[in-house]
Amino acid sequence: MANILHKIKAYLYDNTLTKDNPNDFIARTASERSLSVKQICEAAASRGGADVSASAMEHATELFLKEMAYQLCDGFSVNTGYFTASTTIRGVFDSPSETFNKDKHSIIFQFNQGEKLRAEIPNIEVNILGVAESSAVILQVMDVKSGSVNDLLTPGRNLKIVGSKIKVAGYEASVGIYFVDTATQGRTKVEQSDIVTNNPSELIVVIPALAAGTYNLEVVTQYGGGTPLKDARTATLDKILTVA
Numbered sequence: 001m002a003n004i005l006h007k008i009k010a011y012l013y014d015n016t017l018t019k020d021n022p023n024d025f026i027a028r029t030a031s032e033r034s035l036s037v038k039q040i041c042e043a044a045a046s047r048g049g050a051d052v053s054a055s056a057m058e059h060a061t062e063l064f065l066k067e068m069a070y071q072l073c074d075g076f077s078v079n080t081g082y083f084t085a086s087t088t089i090r091g092v093f094d095s096p097s098e099t100f101n102k103d104k105h106s107i108i109f110q111f112n113q114g115e116k117l118r119a120e121i122p123n124i125e126v127n128i129l130g131v132a133e134s135s136a137v138i139l140q141v142m143d144v145k146s147g148s149v150n151d152l153l154t155p156g157r158n159l160k161i162v163g164s165k166i167k168v169a170g171y172e173a174s175v176g177i178y179f180v181d182t183a184t185q186g187r188t189k190v191e192q193s194d195i196v197t198n199n200p201s202e203l204i205v206v207i208p209a210l211a212a213g214t215y216n217l218e219v220v221t222q223y224g225g226g227t228p229l230k231d232a233r234t235a236t237l238d239k240i241l242t243v244a
Contacts, residue, residue: 005123011132014164037061081116090146106146136235138163150239155210161203168198170222172232177205180216210243
């Protein structure tokens with residue numbers, strides 16, 4: 001029997017990603033928070049998982065990640081044992097002589113779990129906390145231009161947002177769809193005319209002219225099914241989105 005070293009808590013949500021069974025659910029991890037490189041290094045030093053100081057470990061990690069990014073940009077793939085990374089070109093080339101066109105084609109970096117991380121799975125216990133409170137939730141987004149899921153944003157092109165009770169509705173001024181800059185906390189609201197599809201389980205919007213950086217996605221709505229909610233609720237995607 002596996003030695004349980006870790007515990008993950010999760011809630012169940014209506015499964016709007018597939019239409020096979022209208023009554024099924026998917027589990028979503030109840031993530032405590034997102035950890036930075038600094039916080040991980042501090043945790044490793046405090047619990048005895050590192051034989052160097054947190055600052056030394058952080059410096060070495062940042063150097064490694066910077067060099068890894070450099071090599072990925074030169075087309076090399078990376079295998080750390082814990083994850084693999086590679087560079088992928090998206091888009092269709094209509095003839096053998098067609099060259100790369102940034103308006104038609106895109107470059108993305110793909111990361112997948114490696115053998116060492118996969119070996120830890122038997123040591124994890126999952127505790128299902130039940131069905132989540134009936135409120136808005138964003139389950140997944142897809143950048144239509146690049147095909148990237150929960151990762152890239154292409155300003156001026158469509159973003160497909162899948163979730164539950166995310167229809168934009170209500171009279172409060174705060175109601176709408178926002179891209180929140182993770183560095184400055186600046187909020188860019190999607191124009192009402194740029195909301196192409198507005199359904200309870202699916203939104204399609206035109207991504208605003210965002211500057212390069214990383215963003216959180218928020219949907220603020222008073223949609224409550226049959227009766228509008230008294231107060232607006234905010235659904236936040238639990239992934240960071242990037243404009244290259």
